[in-house]
Amino acid sequence: MNTTITEAVIAADPKLPIIHITRDFAATPEQLFRAHTDPEIFARWIGPDRLGTRIDYWDARSGGSWRFVSTSDGQEHGFHGCFHEVSKDRLVQTFTYEGYPDGVALETLRFEDLGDGRTRLHASSLTDSFEGRDAWLASGMEVGVNQGYAKLDGLLADGAV
Amino acid sequence: MVTDTLSRVFAALADPTRRDIVARLAVGDATVNQLAAPYDMSLQAIYKHLRVLEEAGLVSRPLGRQPRPVRLEAGVFDLMEEWIERYRRQAEERYRRLDAVLAEMRSEENPEETEK
Numbered sequence: 001m002n003t004t005i006t007e008a009v010i011a012a013d014p015k016l017p018i019i020h021i022t023r024d025f026a027a028t029p030e031q032l033f034r035a036h037t038d039p040e041i042f043a044r045w046i047g048p049d050r051l052g053t054r055i056d057y058w059d060a061r062s063g064g065s066w067r068f069v070s071t072s073d074g075q076e077h078g079f080h081g082c083f084h085e086v087s088k089d090r091l092v093q094t095f096t097y098e099g100y101p102d103g104v105a106l107e108t109l110r111f112e113d114l115g116d117g118r119t120r121l122h123a124s125s126l127t128d129s130f131e132g133r134d135a136w137l138a139s140g141m142e143v144g145v146n147q148g149y150a151k152l153d154g155l156l157a158d159g160a161v
Numbered sequence: 162m163v164t165d166t167l168s169r170v171f172a173a174l175a176d177p178t179r180r181d182i183v184a185r186l187a188v189g190d191a192t193v194n195q196l197a198a199p200y201d202m203s204l205q206a207i208y209k210h211l212r213v214l215e216e217a218g219l220v221s222r223p224l225g226r227q228p229r230p231v232r233l234e235a236g237v238f239d240l241m242e243e244w245i246e247r248y249r250r251q252a253e254e255r256y257r258r259l260d261a262v263l264a265e266m267r268s269e270e271n272p273e274e275t276e277k
Binding site: 007008009010012015017019021023025026027031032034035041044045046047121129130 | 171172174175180245246248249252253254255256258259260261262263264266267
């Protein structure tokens with residue numbers, strides 16, 4: 001209960017195509033809520049590149065919808081979904097990566113107040129099938145790998161490596 | 162290449178009977194008859210499930226001993242773990258960016274407080 005989860009902990013359920021992530025933040029639940037619902041703040045961290053996120057539309061109310069585009073290496077990756085439930089300690093939304101437009105995940109984010117300005121994020125993503133989870137994660141992996149190379153390029157250019 | 166293997170693994174594990182078979186093989190090798198015993202389905206149907214698991218590289222049926230036992234291939238799970246770990250690292254990178262943004266938000270809200 002009092003241990004701090006400073007690094008993301010992940011659990012993939014073997015019986016359901018669901019992934020759970022748990023992570024602690026030095027922030028209040030209210031700040032973490034804003035970081036997920038205020039489009040300007042969201043665009044600052046969702047990445048992969050700091051400057052590469054463009055919010056297309058964003059209506060963070062129960063029943064609202066959202067779309068953003070990530071740009072990396074001149075390639076655009078679109079993501080969209082609906083805000084199913086927006087409340088102070090719980091966000092429920094759908095998530096589609098447009099590279100796999102038939103796939104949709106149901107994401108639930110819970111903000112657990114740990115006191116002393118710390119909050120534990122409980123995130124779970126339920127995809128519509130094991131194949132869907134596979135395709136979805138594999139696509140994310142590709143983006144991540146490209147991003148890794150781009151960062152390495154940057155370090156090499158700076159003479160840091 | 163890795164993705165193809167994983168697609169087959171996840172497709173194979175999408176079925177509850179096949180997941181059950183995998184769970185039982187995790188305890189130890191078993192013959193097809195032993196595997197089939199608890200299910201209300203034909204031996205033919207069990208063979209079909211085993212073929213899917215075999216094609217995904219999840220199980221093998223080594224030659225030699227008769228009847229041939231079905232064996233779990235643990236290596237495939239290492240691949241899955243590696244893949245999940247990569248995903249975890251990606252999430253962690255994202256959350257480190259969020260850490261930085263939250264720190265900025267704190268200093269914006271309390272400009273008097275010194276932030277690291």
